[in-house]
Amino acid sequence: MIESNPAQYIIQSEEKSDSKPTDTSHWPLLLKDYSKMNIKKTQFNPILDAGYSPLHRPIQEHINYGTINIDKPSNPSSHEVVSWIKRIVGAEKTGHSGTLDPKVTGNLIVCLNRATRLVKSQQNQPKEYITVMKLHGPVEGGRKAINEALQTLTGAVFQRPPIQSAVKRQLRIRSIYQNTLLEYDEKRGLVVFSIQCEAGTYVRTLCVHLGLILGVGAHMEELRRVATGNITEEDNLVTLHDLLDACWLMKNKKQEWYIRQVIDPCEVLLAAGSSRMNRQMGGGGYKRIVVKDTAVNALCYGAKLMVQGVLRYDNAVGDDRKEVIVLITTKGEAIALAFASMSASQIETAEFGIAAVLKRVIMDRNVYPRRWGLGPTALLIRKMIESGELDKYGRVTDKTPFNFKYVDFGGVSSNEQGQWAKGSAQPSTVESTNPSKRTREEDNYSE
Structure with missing residues (x-):
């Protein structure tokens, strides 16, 4: 467990990309060796009052995003062990990394609440x-x-x-x-x-x-x-008695240190391991893309990651488009698992485009503030919704101005120069002119 100032392990915005690199070999979890990652941008707007370093989350958040490397005893089934852990911790949801027969002992990774979104990926690990x-x-x-x-x-x-x-x-x-x-x-x-x-x-x-x-x-x-996968019996393996004692200390003595040692943040499942198995099979861990703080909440709502939101990325990211990567914040939090849509060289040269498509969102919504819907068109639509010119979903109504409904297909500058001024009478009510919808209707009619 690393005990230090949480602000110490945050990627900072820099004015120059040629500044002296920081030694990050001792940084925890997904931020380890981040200074060796390729740099897309060094300047960004940090949001310091949102999110937490994985090792310094409040205790309830720590449990909510927690995983336990439990030493399964002989005789009880894996499902029995998981149900006991659920009752001891008071978790809403639990899941495990792969069933062990009742007589089999050893490493059983149990995920709690939000961390259960990583269960499927862990079940497929070697x-x-x-x-x-x-x-x-x-x-x-x-x-x-x-x-x-x-x-x-x-x-x-x-x-x-x-x-x-x-x-x-x-x-x-x-x-x-x-x-x-x-x-x-x-x-x-x-x-x-x-x-x-x-x-x-x-x-x-x-x-x-x-x-x-x-x-x-x-x-x-x-x-x-x-x-x-990355987790071995040497990586903080605990017993059911350890977990029971840690929860008792937290509930009765208000002491958090023990349960923080027993329950790990979910990022340990995604970070590169140091075990013999990982060294033999290529080092383990997911390839990473560091995302701007202002883009985090949009990803939590399911948006695709655009190149404009990328800060840093690993060397071999995107070489295999079917390989799962992890999107992380500047504080080292796991946002989502994703598939890269661009290779590292394409991300380096591209100014626009989709860098990654989400596979599984891990982080809760609204942990970071919303940063979309602030452009001129979005603000106009919001104003028209408030005035009743659009319905609450932003759809066209009878009160919507004609100029807002009209879609210019001819490249003309005004309605008078458009198709309604070419001899055809202007309709009294005009429905939404979605070009794809209109084309389909015309095609069906012509058939």
Whole structure:
């Protein structure tokens, strides 16, 4: 936990882009190494009285955007553990990163309230397990044969869920990224190995297949999950007792320090991890685009991110248009998950256009103030709504002035020079002249 002044970890507006870069290698979460990001603009209008640094949110906001890396005990199901956490914390909504069988222990990421919007992305993250496998007989070749069998079952493999599974038992393909033999006890017939795999892989089925390859038969004796995506059991893993004690201290003693250590901000799920699994699989973490404070609330309402709202962006952003990226504020808050519509080189040179399209909004609306609807046309429409010349939705009524209804298709400067002055009588009432609607009606009539 970083204890410091929240204002210390905010991207500041600068007059010159060639100023000496700040060392940001120690900055928290999504702002780490932000000084290495490409710069689109350095000057912007900061909104300092809106939003919070993820590590310094008020306690209720901290819980509202919180995630818990819980150490699931053996015997209760994942859904039971999540329901207990929901009752202990008093959360309205909870979700988890992927179901563990009742006898399986280890890393289970539980998201609270607004953070549940990240559950789907976490369920699809790769997983890492430590497995104890029981062999049904002695293996010819010993440790070498087991190593070869483990290497055989890497890459894409066919699997059918075991009988104990609650899902439909149909054949499917799952990717095994790496199998590593950790220990082999020949006398007891026990094998301990680690597996890095795609979400939805059944290790129980994998152990059965290993037994068939070795020619002696085998079954899974014990299983523990040690990593989900960027989060490992080394990253603030807590027990249910820790959570219960932290909530008791907060409710009865008004002490927040313990619950802030137990519950992490949701940004930890999106930031680059430092675990062995992340280093082997490319570093982990989402590519980032830093957004102007004045554009944040529009994104929370579902608007597309325009190039004019971009401040900084990672090098490889947009190289793969199907890759999910994260949009963040200058304070390091996660705004939304998105798909980049431009590559890094296009963002650098473009002055107009759509930089990213939203996939999932994370931040609540109106955390930042509204900054749209302040142009001359928007102000005129607002004034006409107040005077009754437009209805409350801004649509045309009988009281709407004719000049406001008319859409000039001919490039002329006035109505007198337009189509109504070319011999046809001006209609007494004119409906909304949406050009696309008019074209469709004329096309249908001509058919």
